[in-house]
Amino acid sequence: MTPFGQRLADALGRRGPLCVGIDPHPGLLTAWGLGDDVDGLARFSELCVEAFGDTVAVVKPQVAFFEAYGSAGLAVLERTIADLGEAGALVLADAKRGDIGSTMDAYARTWLSDGSALRSDAVTVSPYLGFGSLAPALDLAAGTGRGVFVLAATSNPEGAQFQRARLDDGRTVAQVVVDECAARNSVARTDGAAQLGSVGVVVGATLTEAPDLSDLHGPILMPGVGAQGGTADDVRRLAGDHLRAVVPNVSRDVLRAGPSVADLRAAVARTLDGFAFLMN
């Protein structure tokens, strides 16, 4: 399969620089006139697929909201991932997995192997057990043409406690994560700086300062726009010179426009207008 970074660059070019989240909060299910149950979850997801599948570059189901309904919720997630893929969207499973290597291997197979019912184009992972513990996911993603987004500097205020802590060499933990991802991308790069690697980082749009992203050569997912207070101007400021690698993520701010598919699509179009600067 074509490497994820290349497929992502192509999708962003064709559909615009946006990742829309599918976050079926109980409050949103109610607001959409749906039950806080598996049937409501399934209908919510179907409407999201209809609204975003053929227009948005990257769709990010928040796995936690599906797991909350047990095995039936996971079955809805399996269908949603498959339907989004058929509609042409890239699917980023926001699962934030991270564990010792042997367990990480099982997580990697779940989200990144060709034979898995939950296979996605990319998955989010947490480096809290050490960057090296992520090797099974990074290796499998490289082998199957999929991607990995590593939490570097998250959008929540609590994240700074660990992520801004400094190592002996003066780098913040967030910077070390970015640098490790950069090393992975540099091994994979074959044809110059224009190619987007398949190892991305998560950098919140709510931050006052981003880690140095100059050598990453990979995608930068920026959640925190809208409901968490981040703005398009924040994305522009944090992106610096790396506009083409940035993928802002918006979930609640778009989902609030539902359940009408037309209204959801209009919300996507409005949001994309605000990020026109990322296309120049």
Ligand SMILES: O=c1ccn([C@@H]2O[C@H](COP(=O)(O)O)[C@@H](O)[C@H]2O)c(=O)[nH]1
């Ligand atoms: O640093 C992070 C990493 C992930 N997220 C996830 O993104 C969405 C944001 O939802 P909004 O409704 O747009 O606030 C959600 O799924 C988070 O779990 C994040 O916000 N920050």
